[in-house]
Amino acid sequence: MMHSHRQTPRHPGPRTRAEATDGRETSTLADVERFLSDLAATGAPMVRENLGRSAGGRALPLVVVGRPVPSGGDEAHRQGRLVAYVQANIHGGEVEGKEAVLALLRDLVQSDPRRLLERMVLVVVPVFNGDGNEALGDVRRTRPHQDGPALAGERPNGQGLDLNRDAVKAEAPETRAVLERVMARWDPDLIVDLHTTNGTRHRFQHTYAPPTHPNTHPAVLEWSRDHLLGTVRRRLLRERGWNCFDYGNAEWRDGRRVWATFGEEGRYVTNYAGLRGSAAVLSEAVSFLPFGFRIETTRAFLETVLEEAARDADRLRAARVAAAEDRPRELGVRFAMHTVGEQVVPLEDPARAGSDPSKAPTHWVDVRMPVFDRWRTVRSARVPRQWWIPREHAAVARLLLLHGVAVERAEPGPPRRVEKFRIAEQARGGVFQGHRLIRLEGRFEEAREAPPAGGFLVPSDQPALRLAFHLLEPEGLDGAGAWNLLGDSLDPGTWFPVFKVF
Ligand SMILES: [Zn+2]
Numbered sequence: 001m002m003h004s005h006r007q008t009p010r011h012p013g014p015r016t017r018a019e020a021t022d023g024r025e026t027s028t029l030a031d032v033e034r035f036l037s038d039l040a041a042t043g044a045p046m047v048r049e050n051l052g053r054s055a056g057g058r059a060l061p062l063v064v065v066g067r068p069v070p071s072g073g074d075e076a077h078r079q080g081r082l083v084a085y086v087q088a089n090i091h092g093g094e095v096e097g098k099e100a101v102l103a104l105l106r107d108l109v110q111s112d113p114r115r116l117l118e119r120m121v122l123v124v125v126p127v128f129n130g131d132g133n134e135a136l137g138d139v140r141r142t143r144p145h146q147d148g149p150a151l152a153g154e155r156p157n158g159q160g161l162d163l164n165r166d167a168v169k170a171e172a173p174e175t176r177a178v179l180e181r182v183m184a185r186w187d188p189d190l191i192v193d194l195h196t197t198n199g200t201r202h203r204f205q206h207t208y209a210p211p212t213h214p215n216t217h218p219a220v221l222e223w224s225r226d227h228l229l230g231t232v233r234r235r236l237l238r239e240r241g242w243n244c245f246d247y248g249n250a251e252w253r254d255g256r257r258v259w260a261t262f263g264e265e266g267r268y269v270t271n272y273a274g275l276r277g278s279a280a281v282l283s284e285a286v287s288f289l290p291f292g293f294r295i296e297t298t299r300a301f302l303e304t305v306l307e308e309a310a311r312d313a314d315r316l317r318a319a320r321v322a323a324a325e326d327r328p329r330e331l332g333v334r335f336a337m338h339t340v341g342e343q344v345v346p347l348e349d350p351a352r353a354g355s356d357p358s359k360a361p362t363h364w365v366d367v368r369m370p371v372f373d374r375w376r377t378v379r380s381a382r383v384p385r386q387w388w389i390p391r392e393h394a395a396v397a398r399l400l401l402l403h404g405v406a407v408e409r410a411e412p413g414p415p416r417r418v419e420k421f422r423i424a425e426q427a428r429g430g431v432f433q434g435h436r437l438i439r440l441e442g443r444f445e446e447a448r449e450a451p452p453a454g455g456f457l458v459p460s461d462q463p464a465l466r467l468a469f470h471l472l473e474p475e476g477l478d479g480a481g482a483w484n485l486l487g488d489s490l491d492p493g494t495w496f497p498v499f500k501v502f
Contacts, residue, residue, distance in 0.1 A: 013106045014038035018099040018149070023292035026095040026149045027102070029058060029134060032126050035102055036063055044109040045069055045117065051125050052177030056158030058130035060174065062181065065105055066121035067112075073187035082120045082313050084306055085188035087178070090163045090195070090269065092132020092153030093143040096285050097194025100299035101126055119310045123186050128174060131158035145199030145357045148291035164193070165433050167272035168265075168470065169483045170402060179402050183276065189316055190309050191273035191280040194298060197287045199357055200249040203346035203364045205242035205289070206297040208232075209282040211274025212264045214377045215331045215466050217323030223316055224279045225374075231312075232304045240300060243346075246373040247284040250347055257369045259345050264335045264375040265478040266470050275466045276404070277323035279316055281305055288360045324463035331466065332377030333475040339370040379475065383460050384500035387472045388418065391454035393487075393497060396480045400471060405464040408457045415448040421474040421496035437482050438490060440474050449499060472498050 014035045017027040027035070036048055047069045051060040070076040076083050088097030101124055108117055127133045135142075135154040142152050157163055157172055166175045182188065197207060210225035236242045248261045266272045273280035283301055285294040309316060345368075348354075348361035388410065389397050397407050425441040451457070458468050471479045474496040480486050486497055 013042055013110060016099045016102050018295060024149055026152065027098055029127055029130050032061055032098065036061055039106055051181050053173060054130040054158055055173055056131040060125060060127060060130050063124050064121065065109065065117060067117045070121060072185050076121045082189045082309060083123060083186050084120055084190040084192065084309065085123045085182055085186060086192045087125045087128045088194040089127045089133050090129050090193060091155045092129045092135060093155060094196035095149065095152050096196065096291060096294040096298045098126040099295045100302060104299050104303055114307060116306060116310055120306065123182055123188065129157050129163055132156060146196060146287040147289060147358045161433060164269055165267045167269050168267045168478055170399060176402065184404055188278050189320060191270065191278050192283060192302060192305060193269045194283045196285045196294065199287050201348035201361050204245040204286060206244045206286060206301050207247040207284040208244065209247040209261060209270065211271050211280045212261060212375055213266055213271045213274055214264065214335055214375050215470065216274035217277060217326055219319035219322040220274060220277060220279055223319045224281065227312060228279065228305065228308055231308050235304050236300065242297065246371065247282060257367055259369055259371045260337060261373050267478055275470055277320055277463065288358055327461065328383055330380040330382050331469050333381045333473050334379035335375045336378045337372040338374050338376040339372045342368050343371045344368050381473050381475055383465065383469060384502050385460060386501040387458040387468065388452050388499040388501065389456040389458065390452040390497055396485055397456040400458060400468060403467050405458060405468045406462045410451040410455045410457050412453065413451045415450045416501060418447055418449045418499040418501050419444040420447050420499050423490055423492050423494055423496060425492055426490055435484050438484060439477055440481060440490060
């Protein structure tokens with residue numbers, strides 16, 4: 001390079017609580033506030049705000065860092081810069097993400113040889129689940145598979161919700177705040193959600209996943225999965241000697257070992273991001289590796305993800321434009337886990353397994369197995385020109401608006417040909433996140449109906465059509481019907497209340 005952008009810090013900068021305690025403790029919300037205010041005092045190019053309040057009433061810090069800091073996503077995109085949203089601590093006990101992202105921000109504002117902060121704006125929520133973070137308890141109880149710190153928080157928020165199952169129904173104030181203050185305002189190109197695994201015993205140093213919902217636009221999915229994560233994985237092996245792999249668990253299927261990813265549903269933050277047309281990365285530090293090392297892997301992984309996104313910004317932007325402009329004729333409503341081949345997975349040797357689940361294995365066996373790292377569509381439904389929502393379901397129209405879906409008021413008009421879904425069968429699951437999820441079977445029938453008086457029209461000719469489809473299709477297992485938001489009376493023989501116009 002012709003000149004160096006390395007700057008001499010005016011101040012050495014604050015230390016995270018993990019750094020200050022030599023890896024024994026993790027930051028509370030007060031520690032995070034103090035760190036950010038000390039960092040701002042060094043003259044860092046950052047704006048501090050609050051995301052909103054947690055269910056338990058705690059203020060959740062949000063920080064925007066960039067040279068310079070733009071007013072929002074529109075300005076950032078006009079400047080030709082990417083917006084990356086980094087969220088840590090969605091599960092309160094999974095603590096290394098906040099330590100890693102705070103340290104990375106500090107180091108980037110002091111020395112940024114790759115000019116990342118000029119090319120990219122970082123919107124960061126270091127503690128998304130403030131209630132869970134503050135519910136500190138003995139890690140052997142809160143996270144029995146985790147090697148430190150001694151005290152760690154709890155998984156749910158203050159109302160008992162798992163925030164990484166809430167992205168579609170958006171019942172938690174934290175989720176609603178992120179939709180309003182981050183998604184609507186910043187329209188992130190890339191969303192990174194930082195987690196810790198729940199303990200499957202393998203030899204990898206770090207694991208990850210792209211969006212897994214098959215309705216993610218193929219260009220966004222391929223960029224996230226094949227380009228970005230493929231490159232990051234190769235770099236971390238070359239530069240650090242770390243073996244990174246798709247997040248998953250070793251399971252038994254039809255009598256044989258398989259490696260299986262997690263659910264495809266949009267309720268997970270990174271899958272939701274994909275349905276919005278953003279690239280996304282789930283980061284899963286390995287729980288039985290020591291806390292200090294998990295901070296190191298998460299930080300290196302995150303930094304490498306951001307660098308590679310900035311390096312390939314043009315293709316990422318092109319993928320996002322393709323996703324926003326695409327008007328598919330049909331999309332998936334039912335899915336199956338899918339493998340594209342077998343790989344060797346180093347699992348703990350069961351004959352020499354350790355007795356403490358919070359400590360790393362010491363002996364491994366290489367097992368060749370199918371790697372189910374993705375999902376595929378097994379049933380589709382047609383995308384209509386409009387969905388019609390009756391006025392009694394105004395709450396669903398409001399939820400769509402919160403998600404950034406364009407919704408119009410229905411005007412009175414003559415009857416038109418519509419497709420209505422006649423429910424033939426209703427199955428309900430057990431209680432999950434305060435709901436009993438509904439699965440509907442049935443078929444579409446043609447009818448003539450007038451537009452819903454006082455109701456709403458949702459056009460499919462809009463960038464958010466994949467989200468609209470996700471929320472409104474009767475056969476979906478993660479939409480408004482499934483989450484009981486269209487009421488409890490979706491009984492066999494009745495019509496699903498949302499009609500489709502072609
Ligand atoms: Zn998690």
